[in-house]
Amino acid sequence: MSKFKSEDILQGEGSAFYRSLYKAMGYSNDELEKRPMIGIANSWTTLVPGHTNLKQVAESVKNGIYRGGGTAVEFGVIAACDGIAQGHDGMHFILPSRELICDSIEVQARAHRLDALVLLGSCDKIVPGMLMAAARLDIPAIMVHGGPMAGGVVFDGRKSDLTSISEARGMYSSGKISFDQYETLEDTVCPGCGSCSFLGTANTMCCLTEALGMCLPGGALIPAVHSDRMRTAFASGMAVCELARKEITSRQVMTPEALENAVRVTMAISGSTNAVLHLSAIANEAQMDVNVLDLFSKYNTNTPQIAKVNPAAKWDMEAFWQAGGIPRVMQNMRTLLHEDVMTCTGLPLNRNLDDYKFKFPENDEIIKPLDAPFGQTGGIAVLQGNLAPKTGISKPGAIDPSQHRFKGTAKVYNSEEEAEEAILGGKIVDGDVVVIRYEGPKGGPGMREMFMAMKYLYGRGLSKTTALITDGRFSGTNNGCFVGHISPEAAEGGPLAIVEDGDLISIDVIDGKLNLEVPEEEIKRRFENWKKPKRKFTTGYLELYSRVATSAAEGAIIKREAE
Template sequence: MKRSKQILEGLHNQYYRATYKSMGFSTDDLKRPIIGIANAWSECVPGHFNLRQVAQRVKDGIYRAGGTPVEFGTIGGCDGFAQGHDGMHYILPSRELIADSVESMAQINLFDGLVLLGSCDKIVPGMLMAAARLDIPCILLPGGPMEGGIVFDGRKSDQTSSAEALGMLSANKITEDEYTLLENLSCPTCGSCSYLGTANTMCSLSEALGMTLPDGGVIPAYSAARLAIAEGTGIKIMELVEKNITARQIITKGSIRNAIKVCLAMSGSTNAVMHLTAIANEAEVGMDVLQEFDELSRKTPQLAKINPASEYNMIDFYQAGGVSKLLEEMHSLMDTGVMTVTARTVMENIQAHKYQYPGNENIIKSIDSPFGYEGGVAVLRGNLAPDTGITKPGAFDKSLRHFKGTAICFNSEEAAEEAILAGKVHDGHVVVIRYEGPKGGPGMREMFKAMKYLYGRGLAKTTALVTDGRFSGTNNGCFVGHISPEAAEGGPIAIVENGDTIEIDVEKRSLDLLVSEEEIQKRLKKWQRPEPKFKRGYLGLYCKLASSGSKGAVLNYDKI
């Protein structure tokens, strides 16, 4: 039965029909299935700037297929705007707000189905979490990636190039004129970032999950094909409603494993580990996503290399075949019988797919000739990360897969960045940035600038960075993030001291503080829990309820 029938049919429901009619809906409109369109459009996020036009084409498709579209707005913050200041505290917590707001609107209005429009880092997972929670017919449609900018340092630039350039400027490697040029030419179009950051990772994984139409995650933002697939999405949601194919029939253990394998094969953002954990939690599939990443990373080949792992951007990846090509190459490793939003299985989608451009083995390799025989994301454990830490070996030089260095410790992102730019970090240092986890940050800020500054100062291959915070998908170099337990919860990262030796061994999947267990316990006994940085407002609540990065940083309502 249509959900909307509960409020739109029968004499006793005149109130609801009259309310809709006050906004111009007709009697005929209200007899059709009511499809909500959750649109994260704003002038704050380049990845969402084209979603007004995309939404209109979705509406066209819905109406054409016999439904009535009802659009509403959701928030969406850009990680780029939040970098390096207090705004970053809000970015990860905004994921929960997005999920809650979509759930609320869908339940208030009893929509029969949902089309979710969002492209960026926390918006895509937040919307997928809502879909899994609601378990009604849903399709997610991103706005598509932007084009790369002027060539800088050997590859097309993007907005993150300015952070690398600032490090180069501080080391007198480039001129001020070269630095300034990037401001006008690094972002030539709207769209989610041109590289494989968290935004484009999650858009790609939405495809791999089966929650986005084939190619829907990677078609360029400015392409006519983006508008065409928007109309197709509107038509397809009506088929899902008619057949009652709901989100939890698509988001299953099998589809989540498929998404993990695609993430590993394309060396996606480390943030995907946390987001897939949160989505699995909402879908109630009873799955240890971290354990799956750990096991699958050892036997999933790396088939794609995209910036920051190569000079090729997301649009190059799309033209090389995109996620569809990865699924085709990996079909023997995938659960190809799972349902998708096409109302067909993964295998049926693979068999029906038509490629618009020739392949490019510099970007996507065949499974018989991969870039590497292990995945591009790895889960580490050890006495410095008892519950886990996450790294991305697919994005850094193989020489860094075993790194032993001397700790230099900072209790905030800002302190570390200031020291790096001032030349206080040297070859052989392991930069430790703590109290940046879900509770301690709060909000698990990205150590994006710190890594970029190390790169700009020529330290990318001679230093490492470990943190209980996160990283941007564009970061490269030897890093381990999401260290759990975090410092604010008394994790061992809290008691590392300057001069300690830290060993990172990706092959052994280990992260260790080379200090005796007796000394570690002695330091932990002296440690005192810090006061929360925020005591009021949403972040005050988040500080109290956030779970660890290893649990997806979801809100733990059992603590209320």
């Protein structure tokens, strides 16, 4: 039998001190001396709809762990809701919370010498933070998600979701719908628990967990209220015990080849632009010598987009799951994938794909075969140019083809709030490029999402006639012409800092270009007069984060100094 880390403190007569503390909580000799200790990192909370079912999911995981011969020990992990934090100071904390989640799991696992982990989470920064922790710890681990929410009442030609409220506000402000119509949506767009029912960052990262091999096949998109969610949780508890016995650790699963698979899948499903940040951070924690941005650039031109769901189409996540979800996507594109990579089942990817049983018929309106894709290039694009010397990130898969190349006049705002006020006040017109700066990792701080601004443009009928660029980021549900993650950011003296109202800006998400059409001499003159702004936060966690966070091009991580 393998020697587990927990044996050092739980076996032998010298370990009575430690066993007595466990026995104070009701654990038995059998649980302490003969089984691997499996930690359940549970981000259950009543603050986040995507996590309110995790208490029940955790019980199924525990039963699976005991059935598999392990001992379950559970601890809590913070989880903040992107939706509730949108559009105010709370959003400053969302991306930085990823680092706290990773750090806290590391602390619990190492302080208590846990042998393996089951990670329970569903939403935007929680899933990547947990995967980062697994990569850092390099112990056996498996991810279990809470599952996506069901779609709401039909509105604007599709099942509604949380974003419909923001779109409706823009419609109401421009007189397209009545206040009663706007108000009624409040009770009907989010009908129950689960991660939001579109392909935002939350569900994108759940999909990429599966693409990385870190959750059971098909586990990413089972709806929160479906009974399969509990069966998969039980099976995951059993599977992690096998991983512990076979000593299959996270870095044996999350390899550079698995990371390439995840990048390919992001492209194929036109996932959230935030996937670039999070995969970069995971690669860093796994100590991979890989540039994730280079991978996105490399695979964009030769990875067809074979899946289309909201925000690129009317279909929600439940429909995507029924169409076959990530197993169908990976089966259809398997010639582009590394099929010999290890997964958390203890089997290579090709075995998982061969053995997978689909429960619903195919739907080629959602998932296409590789030889008949929605588009010949991937859904995520890396841009460069004199406005983005390092990088900018866009999502061609969610942009109308008429906007793949856009040229317009700058309207410049130094915060998200200023831009939203201008949009709702009717100050943005056809042909404008809304510039929102000082919202990057350091300048924000925390790299807030410009979700509301894009939805207000949509609601006011401007989504196909305007563009928005920022050193902040976007929700995975945003559509329209946008470029985020611009690096270097304005607060670090990036070119975004010297853009002025009336400047001409050109965007090309096909050839990957973002340029300020201003003479070099004028750009140089403006830089000579630019002054670095003061930090917005001078105390607390955000003061620390604003000092030590890296650029978006590096994943907005907290970088440790090398020895």
